[in-house]
Amino acid sequence: MLPQIVETPPGPKSLDLARRLSASECAGITYMAPDGSFPVFWESAYGSNVWDVDGNRYIDFTAAFGVAACGHRHPALVEAACHQIHSLLHGMGDVHPSRAKVDLLDALTAVVPRPLGHAILGQNGSDAVEAALKAAYLHTKRSGIIAFVGGYHGLSGFALGCTSAGKFREPFSPYLTDNVTFLSFPRRTCARDNHDEMSLNRALSAVRQRLSDKYLPPVGAILVEPIQARGGIVVPPDGFLRGLRELCDGVRTVLICDEIFTGFGRTGEWFACQHEGVIPDLMAVGKALTGGFPLSATLMTPEVAASWPKSPGEAIHTSTFLGHPVACAVGASSIKLMQTLAIPLRAARGGDRLMQRLRRAFSGSPAVNEVRGRGMLVGVTMTNGRYGEPPFQVVNRTVTAAMRRGLLILPCGANGDTVSITPPITTSEAQLDHGVEILADAIAEAVT
Ligand SMILES: Cc1ncc(COP(=O)(O)O)c(C=O)c1O
The missing domain is CATH 3.40.640.10 (Type I PLP-dependent aspartate aminotransferase-like (Major domain))
Known part of the structure; x- marks a missing residue:
């Protein structure tokens, strides 16, 4: 399924859970954005979709740290x-x-x-x-x-x-x-x-x-x-x-x-x-x-x-x-x-498509330095922001902007300058293509 946002993330239920979690968990563990814009709290997941506690549906381009290779909750x-x-x-x-x-x-x-x-x-x-x-x-x-x-x-x-x-x-x-x-x-x-x-x-x-x-x-x-x-x-x-x-x-x-x-x-x-x-x-x-x-x-x-x-x-x-x-x-x-499911073969084919779509979306983009990877392990490296902000700030803004549009991604790289894309390997072509479109919109927002 494609994303569906019914409450701007994080919605009220996520915000309430963030407040409760902050009261009980050591602050060194879960990242809580000072302005409350991150994270959302997960309620359920299936295939390449995740639902948050406010009913928003996302495409998951993280496979939850690369774990859900065959999709969530198979x-x-x-x-x-x-x-x-x-x-x-x-x-x-x-x-x-x-x-x-x-x-x-x-x-x-x-x-x-x-x-x-x-x-x-x-x-x-x-x-x-x-x-x-x-x-x-x-x-x-x-x-x-x-x-x-x-x-x-x-x-x-x-x-x-x-x-x-x-x-x-x-x-x-x-x-x-x-x-x-x-x-x-x-x-x-x-x-x-x-x-x-x-x-x-x-x-x-x-x-x-x-x-x-x-x-x-x-x-x-x-x-x-x-x-x-x-x-x-x-x-x-x-x-x-x-x-x-x-x-x-x-x-x-x-x-x-x-x-x-x-x-x-x-x-x-x-x-x-x-x-x-x-x-x-x-x-x-x-x-x-x-x-x-x-x-x-x-x-x-x-x-x-x-x-x-x-x-x-x-x-x-x-x-x-x-x-x-x-x-x-x-x-x-x-x-x-x-x-x-012939997961390696699917990763090779899905990875080719993903790489092609990403390269097409970002060719000539001043915001993107490089798209690289192998199979469905892909990174998009960012450049400095429009006002000279370091790439990691642009990546963090991209992650939040993507989440608000219904796409889950993560930062990676020694300096946090790269968007990591590791979807479930069973992600459909329509979901892959849609995810790339959201990422392009999120990057456009993050650099302005
Ligand atoms: C290559 C590699 N090795 C080791 C680890 C550590 O695994 P864990 O977080 O399950 O301890 C990770 C986690 O991301 C990893 O990517």
């Missing part, structure tokens, strides 16, 4: 959740595991590239990155890590240590490890000329140099997003992942691909590393894995998995809700659904 997933809830609501993941956990692991290991056949489950993306870093250390016994500027890997301990943005790190800097070296992430230019080759060579040569540096802790792991998502939808030049793979192989360092945003079809392949035919030693997945329940996984090769000591009865890595039966049941069903 009936197959709701049925799997209900069925599981009625038999086992909570289990003992690493002591008396549930049938659902085994079914999920069977389904998951069948779709990830071989030989990533062993998994550790977690509840969110950060958990998956933590487990991957622990595995890398167990396997290599080397504490140095290479991560990339602009990379986002989550905000818990080890994961935050590898997330580059100062705004997340600085408040907690005394707690963070200094074993991480941040190197620059090369970007593919629209023109795809020599520039790409130069930036690729520069990036790989910096990695090579760090790997051979005798004065810093030896590097056990390279942690990389195949396409930086929250960092601004930054696609590296072809050959970057392959280059990292070769460098890792030369020194027995492990390659960890963080596919938490890019995984499960979003970029047009099941996993973004497959665009380059690269198989990492470890892969972190989450988000679209279940389409809406908190579950993540760290996949590893048999060699890496063998570095974990066999559990003597008390595992060195577990948690109360590990392998939660409802999340696992929904996850197994979600993987089956993504296969049935």
Whole structure:
């Protein structure tokens, strides 16, 4: 369905919930615009639509942080959740595991590239990155890590240590490890000329140099997003992942691909590393894995998995809700659904259409710097506003203006200069086209 605005968002019910939430939640968590213009509160969602508490209907170009790949509240997933809830609501993941956990692991290991056949489950993306870093250390016994500027890997301990943005790190800097070296992430230019080759060579040569540096802790792991998502939808030049793979192989360092945003079809392949035919030693997945329940996984090769000591009865890595039966049941069903719906193929086709429409809408626009991405992971980078305002202010105004017209989008990028577009992959052509029209109107409003 297309959007329908019945009360200018945020309507009175959203405003009332904002007042109640402000009274009870730590102010550091949910963004409340000082003038009350943001956020709206969600009541329900289905497919690519979200309804707010005031009855406004939106097109969702966020898939709620990239999670709802098959659309919100898909009936197959709701049925799997209900069925599981009625038999086992909570289990003992690493002591008396549930049938659902085994079914999920069977389904998951069948779709990830071989030989990533062993998994550790977690509840969110950060958990998956933590487990991957622990595995890398167990396997290599080397504490140095290479991560990339602009990379986002989550905000818990080890994961935050590898997330580059100062705004997340600085408040907690005394707690963070200094074993991480941040190197620059090369970007593919629209023109795809020599520039790409130069930036690729520069990036790989910096990695090579760090790997051979005798004065810093030896590097056990390279942690990389195949396409930086929250960092601004930054696609590296072809050959970057392959280059990292070769460098890792030369020194027995492990390659960890963080596919938490890019995984499960979003970029047009099941996993973004497959665009380059690269198989990492470890892969972190989450988000679209279940389409809406908190579950993540760290996949590893048999060699890496063998570095974990066999559990003597008390595992060195577990948690109360590990392998939660409802999340696992929904996850197994979600993987089956993504296969049935041919989600990677749809993302490739939908992404082509989206990119074409966006490029047409913004070609020659002084407000837009670049439209870039792969599959249905797309970014629109903005320029300064008419009166010299920095791009992040224009992006924030665009997000609010789009919301008022019935389109949900998010900002991203190191400086917040990019609009992130990650709709459910099942979004119809009419919804995609309409969303682009709304975005164009919202940008026009934001720059005036
Ligand atoms: C690439 C990537 N890694 C890790 C994370 C962290 O996931 P979570 O927020 O579920 O902890 C995210 C979240 O957006 C992400 O995009």
